Amino acid sequence: MIRKVRSHIVQEEPLVFELSSAGKRGFQLPGLDVPAADAAAELGAENVRGPIEGFPEVSEVEALRHFTRLSTWNYAIDLGMYPLGSCTMKYNPRAHEEAARVEGLAWAHPYQPEELAQGCLEIMARLEEALAEITGMDAVSLQPAAGAHGELTGILLVRALLAARGNPRRKILIPDSAHGTNPATAAVAGYAVENIRSNDRGMIDLEAFPRLVTEEVAALMLTNPNTLGVFEVNIARIAEILHEKGALLYMDGANMNALVGVTRPGDAGVDVLHLNLHKTFSTPHGGGGPGSGPVAVKRELEPFLPKPRLKQEGGRWRLDYDRPQSIGRVRAFYGNFGVLVRALAYILACGAEGLRQATVDAVLNSNYVRKALEPYYELPHREPSMHECVFSDQRQARRGVRTMDIAKRLIDYGFHPYTVSFPLIVPGALMIEPTESESRRELDLFIEAMISIAREAEENPELVRTAPHSTRTSRVDEVSAARKPVLRWRPGP
């Protein structure tokens, strides 16, 4: 029985290019208060373009309806639970949007004089301080634009420190359970990647690990809790082993939502980590960005952080460019400031107690779902779960129903799918992260849907294999899309 949704009329809409007709416009410019310039004379006739072929020509009302209609084809956090494991899709409070649109913040130019940017600099300083406190680290850079960018920055910091000690070393160790960005990042930073196998409990094998840490190893990139949602209990010992050999411990902070206010990576010996403000600190995902990926480090790595750095002098904030050991810039300007505003707003709204309670509720929700679904889905690793739990499709696969099919059938029940087929160490994985934003009612509806789908997989597997059945668009042909890519609209014949 599907209780969360029922069908409803959806508006159709062509592409904006197909809506266009010559001469329509959606905007009027103010009158020109200076003499017009002759483009051909000022720019050279050869440098002036003709009309932009195919560019939109629609009125304002058509533009508004166009994008409003498109929006109704999306699922979103505002409509309900988004149990995407490792993605931390939590509620995005709208007051934080308003904060980012405060005139003096939204219209601040990155090069306006520092005395006219004290508010922006203060916000950044306060956020750096809060993130250092939350992670137990000594210094934070807000410059990286997203998680993978933060990872790259972190690994460049590792390289810079080790190079300053005399040898940047050659390789980075990465567990086979890690996110794909970890090995890709290590490669972009010029390191060789050595994948290390998890033990049968999905953890780092403490027996084998010391032998892997040779003088060639620059760092281990560890996700904690790992992608099975399990806390790496030996993290402090792992840090010691690395440090004894002069290597560093990098922590991927993607799963920080399980730790805030409960335990701090810095206290466990982590040397450098990145955070995803769009996960843990509630800034909206926006359909795939913008994110923000601050990097937090121990004192030893601070001289190498990207420049400029914030510095306080005589009660005023300024930007310090005189950082001779810095790895340099990783992007123009200072970071995704608008995202930083939203993250600080979240931290201020929650306070210490609220942040901790969010963590507790996130872990509670994940365990509640795990307990309820255990009788119906295979649980390949039985260690206690933190903020997410990972099942496999082993039982349903016997009836030809795979994790992707179950995920697509969830759509018919009014939910966004969980994360499919990840982590790679669990064949046919169902990775579920409810986050703290779900009420018991929403969780119960989700559990009911999952149980119902398990039953359907037994009784009517074809129904599940061909889902979704109730969406405006049925399952799309991704294979043809990749084989003959059509990446832009072109006018018909």
Place this chain on the structure above:
Amino acid sequence: MRYLPKSDADRRAMLEAIGLESLEGLFSRIPPQLRLGEPLRLGPGLSEYEVLEYFREQGRRNPAFPSFLGAGAYRHYRPALVDVVASRGEFLTAYTPYQAEISQGILTAIFEFQTMICQLTGMEAANASMYDGSTAMTEAALMAMRITGRERIVVSSGVHPEYREVLGTYARNQAMQVIEAPYDPDSGATDAACAAALLDGRTAALILQSPNFFGVLEPWQAAAEAAHAAGALLIHVFTEAVSLGLLAPPEQADIVAGELQSFAIPPSFGGPYAGVIATREKYVRQLPGRLVGQTTDRAGRRAFCLTLSTREQHIRRERATSNICTNQALVALMATVFMTVYGKQGLRELAEQNLAKAHYLAGKLPRRFAGRFFNEFVARAEGASPEQINQALLEKKIIGGLPLGRFYPELADCMLLCATEMSGRAELDAVAEAFARAAGGRA
């Protein structure tokens, strides 16, 4: 906590269902010595009113005066529709559209975005956006290295200095050699002969920005010929997207990398913005970042999905074209709304207004470079330093231009000024007057 949808009774009932006595029990796996013994030093949670008051207070410390700053972040009017669309929860609070059946809204909008970028740049394919212009340019350089199998990048010193710094950061950790081509001190454009002489059989790409950091148009047609003669690619960079409304598209470039902030993205102290890379169809499989492609659903209806993901990190891991995961979808959406609202005629008129304002102002100031320019130019301060002229303007509640000494010591007596459709005639005249007063010894 108002963001958390649970009562204590809910929590107790859920604990009971799990079979735990207390909430602490959820964390029993974490070794006791690693558990925080005290609350984080962050203070109590604040009400919505208090949170917003804090940010309004900080905003008041950054007065939003009329400004002549450009240099990679531009002050353009933002049509009301942009925030109306970007604030819709279905766009704002959606995840990356991996599940195509319930993500057709953002997928369709990004497909439109990719198309509009192609129409503007004269390229055949564009990605779904990058972090910003500086990282787009750097990723374009890495892409050129993959395509040519060469490791040298020649970059004009007329490219935004911070973009070049980012390129340098990546280069130091890759087998990339970066060589700078000087600008011509008279025209302000890249010295074409010099740049051509630097190109050889090891060169992967020549990078030019046009209009360049000084606002000057680059001779990119000649540059394209020189690059191609050496078997290298031409990477064309833009930071002022509004210029594309009037300037001929860089059709002979192989890769176009740019920043779209001008398309209704608030300056927001430097981010979030949206970069983009566009290129020829034959190089699509070397493009970094997400791509949306057209396909059909089971009923044969047109549909869109993320595609060519075998280039990406979640499939290829250490063999991916880039480590990039996130794009700037919501920001790209804002740019798409902007392009739709202004449209074919509006974008051109907007560019023409920018041209008119900047040329009106430049006509009253001593220009440093002779090259043709769009809405930015370099003026030489006479009788006072650029900083002193800015100080005089600040007294009239106007933020002047960017003194160039910090990036180009040889231009310490110059400032970069940008005029847009938002620059009123009174402010333009005030800038002219401040320069004139300085020159007349009256500053």
